[in-house]
Amino acid sequence: MWPFKKRISLKDSGIFEGFTDWHSHILPGVDDGVQTIEEALEILRLYEELGVKSVWLTPHVMEETPNTTAHLRERFAELQAAYSGPITLHLAAENMFDNLFEERLGKNDLLPLGENGDHLLVETSYFSPPMGLSNILLRIKAKGYYPVLAHPERYIYMGKSDYRQLKDMGVKFQLNLFSLIGAYGTVIRKKAVWLMKDGFYDLVGSDTHNLVILKEVLHNKLTNISIQDIQLLSG
Numbered sequence: 001m002w003p004f005k006k007r008i009s010l011k012d013s014g015i016f017e018g019f020t021d022w023h024s025h026i027l028p029g030v031d032d033g034v035q036t037i038e039e040a041l042e043i044l045r046l047y048e049e050l051g052v053k054s055v056w057l058t059p060h061v062m063e064e065t066p067n068t069t070a071h072l073r074e075r076f077a078e079l080q081a082a083y084s085g086p087i088t089l090h091l092a093a094e095n096m097f098d099n100l101f102e103e104r105l106g107k108n109d110l111l112p113l114g115e116n117g118d119h120l121l122v123e124t125s126y127f128s129p130p131m132g133l134s135n136i137l138l139r140i141k142a143k144g145y146y147p148v149l150a151h152p153e154r155y156i157y158m159g160k161s162d163y164r165q166l167k168d169m170g171v172k173f174q175l176n177l178f179s180l181i182g183a184y185g186t187v188i189r190k191k192a193v194w195l196m197k198d199g200f201y202d203l204v205g206s207d208t209h210n211l212v213i214l215k216e217v218l219h220n221k222l223t224n225i226s227i228q229d230i231q232l233l234s235g
Helices: 037-050 069-082 099-107 133-142 160-168 177-181 186-197 211-217 227-233
Strands: 054-057 088-091 094-096 119-123 146-150 172-176 203-205
Touching: 037 069, 037 211, 069 088, 094 099, 099 133, 133 146, 160 172, 172 177, 172 186, 177 186, 203 227
Parallel strands: 054 088, 094 119, 119 146, 146 172, 172 203
Antiparallel strands: none
């Protein structure tokens, strides 16, 4: 459904009604995202107003931010204790492909995504692929996980043939919703629209890092985007 020409803000689009946010950095004080419980609760209150149903908290796990599973679970329990609203909160992680990931994968010391615990949200450098990307993905699958590539539209080094190869390997794609309104620039917006139109995406997330930017982007306009198609990705 792609004849949608009307310009409407994200906030007023209805996209967030019943929405599951599959990628966020709302868990406070663990990475470059939200830093305080108070800010996390403000974001969740705004999400309630928008109609969001479920949020996956996916803090970074990488060599520069070596969050342990135990620490993240402890912080998650603190947020759960502080939040009494209707949104269902889940804990997972966004895993950078680096040496720490290889170590954690070997030990099966991971925080998977999804109700069945069989998906892993992963990312690479924006500028270049890790050595042996295909082999890493195969090792993930051998461990019984479906790799979910976070924001594929943002990887400068990836082109159409790369995306098709990844999909042929069974990799799922997670759209950053704000890519569609140009939050990361025109080139990335165009890639996101192309990937969306060609049916590459499986999940959608906000990648929210703080309240100020979230409020700003909610007033940006969607153009040539099917709201229904985006809602299907959030189910």
